[in-house]
Amino acid sequence: MKKTPMTITGAEKLKVELHRLKTSERPRIIQAIAEARAHGDLSENAEYHAAKEQQGFVEGRIAELDMKLATAQVIDPKTVNAGGRVVFGATLSLKDEQSGQDVTYQIVGDFEANIAQGMISISSPIARALIGKELGDVVEVQVPGGVHTYEILDIRYV
Numbered sequence: 001m002k003k004t005p006m007t008i009t010g011a012e013k014l015k016v017e018l019h020r021l022k023t024s025e026r027p028r029i030i031q032a033i034a035e036a037r038a039h040g041d042l043s044e045n046a047e048y049h050a051a052k053e054q055q056g057f058v059e060g061r062i063a064e065l066d067m068k069l070a071t072a073q074v075i076d077p078k079t080v081n082a083g084g085r086v087v088f089g090a091t092l093s094l095k096d097e098q099s100g101q102d103v104t105y106q107i108v109g110d111f112e113a114n115i116a117q118g119m120i121s122i123s124s125p126i127a128r129a130l131i132g133k134e135l136g137d138v139v140e141v142q143v144p145g146g147v148h149t150y151e152i153l154d155i156r157y158v
Contacts, residue, residue: 003073005088010112011074018065029055077157086130088122093154
């Protein structure tokens with residue numbers, strides 16, 4: 001089975017969601033189905049059909065989270081001996097040479113990526129271009145909007 005890199009924070013978020021689904025959502029839906037069954041004819045019972053649909057969604061999400069956690073290779077950026085290089089989990093301060101703006105990104109697993117929070121996927125063009133680079137390096141990245149040039153200002157492993 002192929003392992004997928006994930007940060008400790010990402011794994012914890014998935015575990016919290018999985019726990020909530022199993023201990024809160026699943027029992028609530030089971031109760032809703034039982035109540036809807038008590039109303040009689042299931043063929044025309046909208047509450048029953050809605051609860052069954054919700055159950056399918058929750059059970060699918062539980063299976064998805066179980067699979068993500070089972071295939072996760074959890075990496076703690078603080079324990080990685082990167083020697084000052086950009087690696088998975090590193091938090092980077094970059095200067096966008098085109099706009100002059102400073103940006104901060106953390107390189108995370110595919111399931112954790114959220115550009116609005118500054119978390120970029122290890123498989124994104126920017127992350128792939130930055131992996132292995134060092135402080136002060138200038139990196140050109142081919143992105144859908146053209147070529148962007150970034151200077152690495154800081155590398156942290158938090």
